[in-house]
Amino acid sequence: MLILNCPYCGVDADETELAPGGEAHIKRFGPGSSDDDFEEYLFMRENPKGVHFERWRHANGCGKWFHAARCTVTLEVFGTYPAQTFEPPAELSAAISAKRPGWTWRTFS
Amino acid sequence: MKRYSAFAIAREAFRQHSGWDRAWANPEPKKKYDVIIVGAGGHGLATAYYLGRNFGITNVAILEKGWLGGGNTGRNTTIIRSNYLQDPSAALYEKARSLYETLSQDLNYNVMFSPRGVIMLAQTHHEVRGYQRTAHANALQGVKTEWIGPQRVKELCPIMNIDGPRYPVLGGLWQSRGGTARHDAVAWGYARACSDMGMHVIQQCEVTGVRRDGDKLVGVDTNKGAIDCDKMGIVVAGHSGHLAEMAGFRLPLESVALQALVSEPIKPCMDVVVMANTVHGYLSQSDKGEMVIGGGTDGFNNYTQRGSFHHVEETVRALIETFPMLSRLKMLRQWGGIVDVTGDRSPILSKTPVDGVFINCGWGTGGFKAIPGSGWAMAELMAKGESPLTDEFSMHRFREGQFIDESVAAGVAH
Ligand SMILES: Cc1cc2nc3c(=O)[nH]c(=O)nc-3n(C[C@H](O)[C@H](O)[C@H](O)COP(=O)(O)OP(=O)(O)OC[C@H]3O[C@@H](n4cnc5c(N)ncnc54)[C@H](O)[C@@H]3O)c2cc1C
Numbered sequence: 001m002l003i004l005n006c007p008y009c010g011v012d013a014d015e016t017e018l019a020p021g022g023e024a025h026i027k028r029f030g031p032g033s034s035d036d037d038f039e040e041y042l043f044m045r046e047n048p049k050g051v052h053f054e055r056w057r058h059a060n061g062c063g064k065w066f067h068a069a070r071c072t073v074t075l076e077v078f079g080t081y082p083a084q085t086f087e088p089p090a091e092l093s094a095a096i097s098a099k100r101p102g103w104t105w106r107t108f109s
Numbered sequence: 110m111k112r113y114s115a116f117a118i119a120r121e122a123f124r125q126h127s128g129w130d131r132a133w134a135n136p137e138p139k140k141k142y143d144v145i146i147v148g149a150g151g152h153g154l155a156t157a158y159y160l161g162r163n164f165g166i167t168n169v170a171i172l173e174k175g176w177l178g179g180g181n182t183g184r185n186t187t188i189i190r191s192n193y194l195q196d197p198s199a200a201l202y203e204k205a206r207s208l209y210e211t212l213s214q215d216l217n218y219n220v221m222f223s224p225r226g227v228i229m230l231a232q233t234h235h236e237v238r239g240y241q242r243t244a245h246a247n248a249l250q251g252v253k254t255e256w257i258g259p260q261r262v263k264e265l266c267p268i269m270n271i272d273g274p275r276y277p278v279l280g281g282l283w284q285s286r287g288g289t290a291r292h293d294a295v296a297w298g299y300a301r302a303c304s305d306m307g308m309h310v311i312q313q314c315e316v317t318g319v320r321r322d323g324d325k326l327v328g329v330d331t332n333k334g335a336i337d338c339d340k341m342g343i344v345v346a347g348h349s350g351h352l353a354e355m356a357g358f359r360l361p362l363e364s365v366a367l368q369a370l371v372s373e374p375i376k377p378c379m380d381v382v383v384m385a386n387t388v389h390g391y392l393s394q395s396d397k398g399e400m401v402i403g404g405g406t407d408g409f410n411n412y413t414q415r416g417s418f419h420h421v422e423e424t425v426r427a428l429i430e431t432f433p434m435l436s437r438l439k440m441l442r443q444w445g446g447i448v449d450v451t452g453d454r455s456p457i458l459s460k461t462p463v464d465g466v467f468i469n470c471g472w473g474t475g476g477f478k479a480i481p482g483s484g485w486a487m488a489e490l491m492a493k494g495e496s497p498l499t500d501e502f503s504m505h506r507f508r509e510g511q512f513i514d515e516s517v518a519a520g521v522a523h
């Protein structure tokens with residue numbers, strides 16, 4: 001059972017309390033964008049075997065959206081952070097590097 | 110290869126079963142092959158088999174990081190049907206279903222295909238309209254399905270409660286030639302036939318890198334050393350994104366866990382397959398008597414082959430409303446597989462940006478039924494560079510907006 005700490009209300013919420021929201025930090029493209037940008041935005045997804053960043057909603061709790069950093073191979077949770085940001089906080093990235101040296105993800109923002 | 114037959118069983122019975130051959134060889138890899146298939150699940154093995162059978166290409170290695178059929182092929186609930194909505198899907202899945210009809214004879218291996226019939230239950234008015242539409246589409250596609258009323262559903266499956274308070278059964282989409290098959294036997298039968306054609310099925314051989322010269326494929330790196338090849342087929346289901354990354358391109362899919370469970374064995378009580386999409390569950394009875402149950406996928410990316418318990422609970426909770434007798438059963442085992450899901454719930458059978466690399470993936474929650482047809486089409490694509498069955502399943506269809514939207518037909522994981 002996955003347990004994520006909600007960065008807003010501070011509750012350790014278990015999975016049944018949360019709604020998954022898919023890949024984090026997706027850049028949105030509107031009318032007038034190129035086909036490549038639309039394809040990226042709508043369909044291409046990071047699918048890493050390892051470090052991953054996601055959006056979650058504390059649906060049966062305070063209702064807020066937030067971000068989580070997880071490992072898709074071990075299900076270890078590295079940490080959670082608020083929604084109003086384009087990339088994970090520096091301390092979190094450093095903590096992940098300590099545990100998974102050399103990890104990569106797509107470029108943030 | 111010595112053929113399996115009733116006569117062979119009798120002959121062996123008289124000599125203490127000392128004369129059986131190994132079903133497949135266990136070779137070390139050569140330096141180079143014409144074709145390498147990555148992944149010895151059903152789709153990879155079937156691709157190799159039809160490369161040999163239909164195109165005479167037999168200098169082929171099938172590399173498997175674990176054991177034969179140990180991926181989703183050995184973890185699924187074995188439902189076979191072809192009642193999809195869109196024409197390209199109907200063509201591919203019906204090709205597969207029709208090949209299943211004679212697969213045991215073709216492979217000389219009993220895959221236990223059991224066309225016992227599949228009902229997809231309509232439990233809301235929305236589903237009634239949806240399935241009636243599918244029945245009409247299937248009639249035009251030449252796929253034999255039929256819309257049936259609640260009384261006929263009850264006749265076909267007496268253990269069902271059709272007047273449940275929340276989700277009464279309003280009818281169903283019935284495919285009488287759908288059913289199940291023995292999943293392991295499908296992998297083993299193809300492996301034996303491939304090995305018999307001189308192909309190398311190499312287990313415990315993990316592909317760890319793809320070597321290229323510019324945009325052209327050179328070969329692969331494995332834990333058993335580097336192996337060169339002219340063409341490569343990536344057929345690794347949940348690990349497709351990972352292999353694509355090695356080859357240097359991206360895919361429009363995500364890998365999530367899908368779970369299934371079986372009950373203790375009981376006497377025969379249900380001789381059809383039932384799928385209940387609204388409540389998200391499906392059910393059949395195995396030859397051993399176990400009730401085989403599956404439900405929906407978990408909601409987040411995962412490579413662990415473990416799922417979340419509450420999905421199992423949700424599936425069972427929903428099913429016991431329609432099948433009250435299940436509430437008395439003990440569940441024996443539960444397991445998970447990693448399935449690769451695309452945006453339109455349809456597979457990808459495609460060339461890739463790397464010359465010589467082909468990909469077969471995105472079967473998600475429902476690719477067991479497609480194994481023979483997928484292998485047939487993929488072999489043609491790899492041998493000739495195109496196939497009428499795969500044309501529309503290109504990995505570029507998303508960019509072009511040419512979806513094959515099966516989120517209704519594949520509304521539940523199966
Ligand atoms: C619980 C569950 C229930 C399902 N129920 C149904 C159903 O009722 N009906 C239906 O039609 N479908 C069903 N499916 C879906 C079906 O199982 C899959 O679509 C199908 O089996 C995929 O076959 P495959 O050959 O593509 O993949 P797999 O059988 O997963 O084979 C891929 C192989 O690639 C290997 N591999 C991965 N990475 C590497 C590497 N780097 N090097 C070498 N080898 C590698 C893996 O070890 C694996 O053996 C279900 C799936 C699950 C998990």
Ligand SMILES: [Zn+2]
Binds near residue numbers: 006008011058061064
């Ligand atoms: Zn909260």
